[in-house]
Amino acid sequence: MEITAIYYLVPALIMFCCGVYGFITRKNMIAMLISLELMLNAVDINFAVFNRFLWPGQLEGMFFTLFAIAIAAAETALAIAIIINIFRAAKNIDVRSLNEMKF
Amino acid sequence: MESVGSIILYLIVALSMIVFSVAAVTTRKILRAATYLLFTLFAAAAVYFMLDYEFLGAVQIAVYAGGIVVLFVFAILLTSKPGDNTEKLTSKSRFLGFVAAIATLLIAGYALVSRCAQLFQPKPEMVTPDMETVGQTLMGTGAGEYLLPFEAVSVLLLACIIGGVVVARKR
Amino acid sequence: MDYSQFLAMKQELALLLVFLLVFLYDTFLPKKAQKGLPVFAIVLTLAATAAGFCCHCLGSACNTVAFAGMYETSPVIAAIKGILNVGAVIVLIQSIKWADSENMTMRRGEFYELLLVTLFGMYLMISARHFLLFLIGLESASLPLAAMVALDKNRYESHEAAVKYILTAVFSSAIFMLGLSFLYGLTGSLYFQNIYFALTANGSANLLLILSVAFVISGIGFKLSLVPFHLWTADVYQGAPTSVTSYLSVISKGATAFAFLVVLVQVFGSIYSSVWEWMLYALIILTITVGNLFAIRQRNMKRFLAFSSVSQAGYIMLGIIADNAMGMAAMMYYILVYIFSNLAAFGVIGAIENATGKVSMDNYNGLYKTNPRLSFAMMLAMFSLAGIPPFAGFFSKFFIFTGALNQGSVAIYVLVGIALLNTIISLYYYLLVVKAMFINDTETPLPTFRSSCSERLGLWITVAGVIGLGIVSWFYSSLLELAQVAPMNMYFIG
């Protein structure tokens, strides 16, 4: 059996979809962020896999992943700050309760 | 033809990736979710190692597993009280999430599989990028070199720090 | 390694310098001197704008490509950056009163810093010719905004808006990156030019390509609030502090629109008709229509303007279809006019909110009786947004339609026809505001108040713009001149 690109891409995609599922269903905002990390990770794996299997002569995919990790960290940090902020204001972090503004 | 060991390794990594990510989004306990996330991240790091991107794998473990997950854990501890770490999902939201996830999976999966000719190529040979190459690429200004994004992302990080501070600061 | 390439980025560097100076001022100067911060920031930004203009007027930077094609600047790009800068200055001027308010003193510095950083991010978006740089620009332009949205600590809506914004933003960036990864897999590069060549060479449309295009469009469309990626807009606009909302609605939107144009043309230009022509049509129609339909039911002014800005984004998109210098000039002109008109509206809303704390349209009833000048300014803004001559909005709308119809296909005529019919709906809700101010009677109109100097200055500038930008043809003509000397890769056909 040859382990080709698709063998990595499909699990990464599944991971992404899990992230999507989690992001849409979880009420806890932190859990949503966790799901988001899954999605970002899946994308990172995609980049690495494409780079390794299809375009081995350069490092663009790998570096994209590298920067993406940094960006993800920044996003997460800021998001957590904001979540903590809303926790202070609303005393919970249930995303469903954020419906003051609608329609 | 891959060696049996690498196939087994692959299977373990792929399975743990799938299983832990599923677990991370289905578990009711938020702390557990963070733990499963950690495992998934480790699995991702393993993928990087398997793809010969050792530096990337190291960064993944250091930044993600070491940094972000810890951040999550702190945040969880800050925001949750014992007892409310379980949550019930309504069937409607579960259904919608399921639809979205499956749709993504099917469409994107079909898209990927339909490119089979390209994607079923065996892994080509590649020189594992050594640290000098990595450093050169990161700090160079030529084609395929990333000095500018590197500087730019530093500004982004600075901005996020300021932002984080101003948001999280009381008053 | 040629570090002199950084010198190509004069405008970015100038902005970063301003950012650093403001940062230093805020951090190190004593509390007494903090009062001067707003003026300091405004003057510096103005100086940076002027410097940027000067550099380009002196001709030193015609179509420069730096960092091996990762960064590009040209007169058009410099011009749009200049426009954004002017807009940002107006926002800064209008926000002085708010920034001086008691609960903002602690965070005033950060407001300016974050604003400058996001502006910097937008610059990167516009100039980036590599998806990584583009992504960083996009994130810098959106993440700090989340913090800005949360600045109003006293209002719960502000927090809620921040959460909604950051969550959707990160989700959208994940989708965007997924699209990028597919694109990378298909083409093997993240440089716009390389992708363009790869797609030209192998332009057959397959699902993966289509999907990656759709994801990339959705990622940028999120910031531009194209329907159906717009759903955050209203909540965030409503929740954010008014100054931030105005910044979000004009500067951020304008920059993204231009960046969108760049991406579509320079990356996907060769697969326009085979892949995303109809996507764009659908998005434009949806955006304009849904934005309008939601706008007619709003009573909160900020939320109302949020939906109005959604539909305006649809009109801006028409400029992309035009695919020529005229279309691009029309689009830039539209952005310029839109900045002024919307800022005039937000200026009034801000002034009223600062004075009375009211943002509902119902509170505006009978405003003309008590505050005639403000209502007049608001009316001009509404007319301009609705495209009523002789205000600038009419010209921008006319030109963008003219530009779009240049293509001449029947589909474009139908598209523009639908857009035009939508202008009727939009006129309806803009008139609702005018009606509230001028026609409706109420027992309890807002009291007469005198707005602060800065607010008045901001309003005078914007109103002058609303009137002058259209009648004085110089603005459009010079934008068109710039567009005509823009590099050929700004257009996808020929």
Place this chain on the structure above:
Amino acid sequence: MFANILIYFVVIPLLMLAGIALCRNVRQIRAVAVTGSLALIALSVVVLLQYLDLRAAGETAPMLFTDSWTWFEPLHINLAVGVDGISIAMLLLSSIIVFAGSFASWKIDQPKEFFLWLILLSVGVFGFFITVDLFTMFMFYEVALIPMYLLIGVWGSGRKNYSAMKLTLMLMGGSAFLMLGLIGIYYHSNPAGGQLTWNILEIASRAADAEQCIPQGWQMVLFPLTFVGFGVLGAMFPFHTWSPDGHASAPTAVSMLHAGVLMKLGGYGCFRVAIYLMPYAAQELSYIFLILTGISVVYGAFCACVKTDLKYINAYSSVSHCGLVLFAILMLNTTAMTGAIMQMLSHGLMTALFFALIGMIYGRTHTREITKMGGLMQIMPYLSVCYVIAGMASLGLPGLSGFVAEMTIFVGSFQAGMADYLGGEGSLRLVFTIIACCSIVITAVYILRVVGKLLFGPVQDDHHRTLTDATWWERLSTVTLILCVAAIGCFPNFFNNLINTTFSPAIFAVLGM
């Protein structure tokens, strides 16, 4: 730029705007309004005389006083001006009605704002009539439309919000079609490959040439767009419904200006843009619009027969009369078109008179229901006599303007219709001409019904007995209009010649006229 006399048609109202903005009391405002509108009348008379002189000297250009100043150069948008007899007639009409309208709103609330909007409206109107550049024309067109919203919304009565909104939206809906059509015309203005242009004269000069005119296929698309676009303002069935509600709610001067001048923009635009630039499509498609406008003529009149609100009656009568304008334009016959322009003049003046009178009566009795009034002749004889005169003009009494306009239209249309019929091209025009002729009877019915119920008979409401007759400014306003109505009615050939000479042979060669 200021060497051209036409530009003052825009400059004077702009100066008036500035003047009114600076005014401190109502007297000054009135002074500015009256002086300005007198200046406008004088200006239009001067232009008229100069025009006649030039024509008498053998000037044969389709338009005179032409001039063009570059505006948006890259888009070939110019501020191009020029007038022919038709535009001059319209300018005269507009200035007279602005004058009369100023007097009719002598005692209005919030005079400053009112006059600001009113004069902004007239800026649009005058600008529209002097320009020959499609873009500028369209711009002035919309400038003229939007003040209506506030004028009706603030100073109106009844369901003013609804009406104002409906009027504005419907008219803007029309202008949406129009904008599409105009841009389309621009892009096909020079199929031979030369420079595109917005200039009406330039496009028209090529209209007769099959190679250089707007491609015929496109004409078939653009003609309906522009015709409907302008037709909405011309109250073409079925896009007329803004008119009754709008007029019913509008204050006096606004109704006057709107029915008197603004609705003429529609007819003028249909003629100047749709027919003038796209004669081929006009010929091919005229039957559709003939049916619609023919219907409006009788339909409006029938509806007016059963309405009891004075303004509704008059609005429906406007639908009928303005329908006749479009109807005549579509006959593509010089005589009928001349009649159409005469009808515009005539309808403009007499409807303005009607609305002025209705406003004055309403100002006294506070009702417009004819069932609640009666015998006003005994109470306010002056106004009643004026009303009878207006009614007589409306039902086409010789010696007043309505007669000459209608007769010119009928003669022209009948000629076109018979030519079709005898030429074996169907009898549509003939049939609709005869149907349109029927309107003279129906008009008589509803006019006399109103006159009978409102003015004659016993006094219905005893409270009305104490009401006063017209004040001097009201008299001035009405007398001006009546004199003009009578002038056209008594000396029609002057206007006929003024209009007639301007039908450019180049265009009408295509139409076989």
Place this chain on the structure above:
Amino acid sequence: MDVTVPILILAIPLFMFLLLGLTGMKMSHKLAGTLGTLGMGTVLVLAYVTAFTYFFGGAPEFIDAAGNRLQYLVFDQTWLAFTQNLVIKIGFLLDPISAMMLVVITTISFMVHLYSLGYMRDHHGVYEHGFQRFYAFLSLFSFSMLGLVVAPNIFQMYIFWELVGASSYLLIGFYYRKPSAVSASKKAFIVTRFADLGFLIGILVLSYYTGTFNFTDFTSSAVAGMEGVTQVNIHTAEGILNIFQSSPAPMFMGASVLTWALVLIFMGGMGKSAMLPLHIWLPDAMEGPTPVSALIHAATMVVAGVYLVARLFPLYLMEESALMIITVVGALTALYAAMVACTQVDIKRVLAFSTISQIAFMMVSLGVARMDIHHGLGYMASMFHLFTHAMFKALLFLGAGALIHAIGSNDYTDMHGLRKYMPITHITFLIGCLAIAGIIPFSGFFSKDEILSSCLGNSTIAYVWMSAVAGLTAFYMFRLYYLIFWWKEHKVHEGHHAPHDQPWVMSLPLIILAVISCVAGFIPFGNLVSWNGVPYDFMAHFNWSVAAVSLVVAIAGIALATVMYRKENELPAKFKNAVPALWRWCHHRFYWDELYMFITHRIIFGCICRPLAWFDRHIIDGTMDSFATITNKASDAIKPLQSGQVQMYVWYYLIGALALGGITYICLL
């Protein structure tokens, strides 16, 4: 001929109208009345001078060497040029009939002006409200009527046709506080307007084919060497007929286009001249002041229809079917009106119906006239009758006015036996009755006799029919006469003065008209007026047997009236009971008014106007409104999209992105 006099003839009444209309209310009543009367007097003199010059001046432009009367275009000014050829001109055409009409109009008008000075004030000498206005309107009417008759082209005629309609409207509605007067005036205007629609279309058809409006182009040929002088010539009309017949579509719906045009033009005449079925306005028009009825609704305006047909007579000669229609309409109207007149109570209505009947005589006379029947005697007879009828009918109306003025009521039931109280009125009224009944030597005898001769020449049926109507005429006129002046004694009501004769301003016109009625029959009318200008000595062709028969019939009618109405007796009631249905139908004017009411109110208003108005408000406007409603509904419908839930937002986001890609992919497949 000098143009000043003709211009003055038109200008003075117009000036008077403007003067009295604009400043009359500021004048004293007396001054206004005097001014108006003096103005009309001047016009009378000028018109007489003109007519005299025309008929007896012998100038070459009026009469040629052979003694034929010519048409002379005194002046002709372009008023409105539709096209090169179709030009409306305002001009003054002098020919036998216009000269004759000038005389008739100015005479009657002057009489009425004079008479009204007395009539329009009450017994205490207080002037009626709006006295000045009355004179202004009279002047307007005179102007319009004069303009009508001298019109050299059909469009000028149409213009003044409309103007007389309007002045008639104003005068009928003179007592505008009376609802009945208001509705009568409205009715008159609308009915005639409806007829004018036909007239207009007729003009359009005629002018389209011929390319001209000028009467002379239809009927006459130019006389060589003289500018503006023409002679009626049947060949010109034949040329017109040729134009029609050689057009690509000479027939339309089974009749020739020329017939259509002529019938449509005649329709205009039917309206103005109150022919069946457009007669209904005339009886109601009696709501106006009686002098007005005398002037407009008896002598002048109502004969405009006859005049119109006479003007175009050579053309009508080309289409016998058109003449046939005129004959039939005229004959039916004559009988109908005469029958109705027998049963009316209101004396003015009796006179109105008699007017209708007499005009119908004129119409029939034109209808039966042919070139080969006594050289077009019918035409001359018609004009003659027009002339004589104008005089005696004006006399009757003014007499009736005197009665009404004296009694204060229109009904004969309030009068009876007035001969002693009002001798002048009695005598003059009797003369009028004798004239209309056709008793020799009063004027009506001669004109009616010629009409009957002409009928006899055409067909026996027409002759018998019209003779019977003539008998009926004598009957109902004497019925009226007896009921007013004889029958039972007049009772003076308490608090009333005994009725007495009127002041001289009212008596003088009566006397003058009575004299004219006595002698007018001896005017050698045929020498003055004939269809082609060739003098026609009718005495030479006088048919004594016809004269005898008509005299007998008239006397029989009078005798019957005498028997039935001279004294109060049972006969009328018996008669009424003998034929109740007939009587009821006659009394209710054969229910024409009800029919019209039904058509206008039920059909036009009820089935067209109201549904249309409803349709407009609910369907058309409803559609427009529904756009707004739909927009609002759509806005409501998509409200859930903006649920406020972030997770739903991203869900839509994701699905949107996937759909965007997926649908594009599917479309590209």
